[in-house]
Amino acid sequence: MNIPRSEYPRPQFFRDSWQCLNGEWDFAFDFGKSGKDRGYFKPETKFDKKILVPFCPESKLSGIECKDFLNSVWYKRTITLTEEQLKNRVLLHFGAVDYYCTVAINGEICGSHKGGYSSFCFEITKYLHVGENTITVNAVDEQRNGKQPRGKQCGGYYSAGCDYTRTTGIWQTVWLEFVPEIYLKSVKIITDYKNNSVSFTAKVDGESSNMSLLTRIFFEGELQAEKEVSLNCGSTPYSMTVDNVRLWEPGNPNLYDVEYILYVDGKMMDKVQSYFGFRTVTLENHAIYINGKPVYQRLVLDQGFYPDGIYTAPSDADLKRDIELSMALGFNGARLHEKMFEERYLYWADRLGYIVWGEHANWGLDITTYESLANFLPEWMETLERDFNHPSIVGWCPFNETWDYNHRRQDDRVLYTVYQVTKAIDSTRPVIDTSGNFHVITDIYDIHDYEQDTEIFTKRYAAVTKDEVYETFPDRQRYGGQPYFVSEYGGMFWAPYEKDGWGYGKAPEDEKEFANRYASLTKALMDNENICAFCYTQLYDVEQEKNGLYTYDRKQKFSPETYELIRSVNQAVAGIEKKK
Incomplete structure (x- = not known):
């Protein structure tokens, strides 16, 4: 049996001495969260199902494909280790487990971790012995309690609006690393x-x-x-x-x-x-500079979803291909949206010269109370440390659209604290506190605008100056002279191949209207030297949201002529670049 996703998961810090643990594991549902009481951590306990790791149980590729709410799931597998492998220290790594993970080796609990997106590891040396050893993993995932970031995972039974199929448990590579005493x-x-x-x-x-x-x-x-x-x-x-x-x-x-x-x-x-990579990001002259030059950021929204793998790309090549599809249309980067992407994606971004913004999956977390920091900040800090060295990351965005939660406003102290901690850990990159709304303290001022009338849109952004900008929520946030970024726009519905689905605004009548609208909206942003970047929604469809430039399975939606127009519009010299 071929081992899925068997490539080295941490290419920026590579050792030869490692072992991939992806593949078939024993698996069990635990809808009553009673597995611990029933002895599920005991090595001799048998589970009644099989799952293909690292794919989540909601996904087709996992072999399970159960899309109900899975409050608790269990994994188990046996590994055989040699005396040579155990002569020093052994680390057990998890790329990501959603959400609260507890791990036992040979029946003894060796550690736990909270956070569905960040990577973590446990030293398990003292729990191991030569020969067969059993690894048991329990993942608890309660997405509707307001106490954990869930991103775009749907809070209702069915996918709806811009929320999609959920992910529970292991969804990135599991691996062993054999390291010396020091x-x-x-x-x-x-x-x-x-x-x-x-x-x-x-x-x-x-x-x-x-x-x-x-x-x-x-x-x-x-x-x-x-x-x-x-x-x-x-x-x-x-x-x-x-x-x-x-x-x-x-x-x-x-x-x-x-x-x-x-x-x-x-x-x-x-x-x-x-x-x-030698790469320095600075903010100068109302623009984002890379290595002393103004670079207009031609970004596209990438949500990191896959039809068969949900949060997990079926292969390493699929991660690379998403970047190549974007670059083929003249985009030079992406907002990695409501999800902390795996390191292999960032590796390909580094290799291909593709700029990205790192973002947490904050939706679902109640941030109307300062207590939410305990459920957000540790995981965010882990990812800041993990991804610090990637030259492709040009900025951080911990939150996206911090809407009111049950009619209660965000606690501004939460955003302020996360911003300050982010800057303390990484002073080399700009930070957007919350993309779109509601800003508290931010290095770049961004808004989201899905206006589809090209005349209104063009007039709106032609009027932007260094001192006066278009503001979406003037009663909740205030512009302070930062570089100005329209970080979501477009989102046009186009799915003549399907009856159902949605996009923003009135759908174009035909492909020609789509192309003309794309060109007009994008040109309106690029022409103004006081706008430093755009991010178009989105690279590909995701489930019912049919506003991508490709289908969900990454097939072309348009004629070669339309794609060529999109590419030529994106690659035009922007107003901010003419000033250099």
Whole structure:
């Protein structure tokens, strides 16, 4: 049996010593959340179903395809380990489990994690023995209680509006990593193209009085620089200089490979492969600059849903293909919408020179109380740390459209605190507090506007200046002179191939009207030098929402002529780029 999604799940921090645990697991529903009482953590307990990990049980690819609310589910599998694999330390990694996960090894609970989108791991060395070992996973997922971010997972039984099929339990790769007693835990990278320098902060796990780290930087296989530094227990900052810097830019993704070799008492202990790009984001002259140049962000909304896998791409190639489909239409990036995407997607964005905004899946979480921070902030911080080094990420957006919850307004302290924590962890990128509404403190001022009348839309955005902008909620938020971004627009319904579905506004009468409307709406935003970016809704249809530029299964919806028009409109020189 082929193992699904068997590629290395963390390409920015690669070790040879790993084992993919995707594939067939035993599985059980636990609708009454009584599995623990019934002894489900015991290795000898039998489950009555099989599931294909990493696909969620709601998906067709999982082999289960149960789309009801699954408040609790259980997984189990047996692994066989050798004496060689157990001579040091063993880490059990989960790409993502929705939502509250508890793990047992051979009947003993080794850890738990809260958060349906962030990656996590447990050291399980002390629970293992040579030969057969049993891993048991319980995932509890109560999406309707207002206490967890669920993103675009539907809160009703049927998918409706812009909410779609739910995801429960394991939905990203599960894997083992075999590491030495002292190992390199992480390295944080900040590049400075103006000074030809790269700053690193290395963290080790384990203690010794005599540790050093050799860092070697390569470009296209040629050694560019190397440096060995003595390490502290915990973290150690150091810098290196690289001559003749090649920049990472949209469409021109120059990447440097890095090799880290950890020595303890002069003996090589650990070796990790990584990469980085020289890419600096600044806000200047009412625009977003990348490496000192204004870059108009021609973005498309990408929700990360798949017909057969729901939240999980069927293959690594599908992740890459979504980016290629976007770039083929002249987009240079995406808003990764209401979902923290997996690292393999970001890897392809890095490799292809595709810019993205990282966003949490905040919908479903009641943020009218300050207590919601406990259910939001830890998971968000985990992802900020995990994804910090990806040059493709040019900004963070923790919240999207923070509508009133049961007629109660957001607690502004929640947005303010999350913004400040985000900036404290990452001062190198701009942060949008909440895309669309309702802004509290933000580096970029964005709005959503699904007006379909091209005359109204054109007049509206021709009037935007540095001082006066179109405001969607003047009674709830106030523009403060930031760069201005229309981060959702368009969303035109087009599905002559189906009877059902919806999109924003009145659907075009024919394909020609669709093309003309796309051109007019987009040109209105690109022509104004006081608008720094757009994001069109959306790249592909998702279930009943039929406003994509491709179908849900990524097939073409339009004629080659329409796609060529979209591409030519997107690739035109924007007003903000004419100022450079």
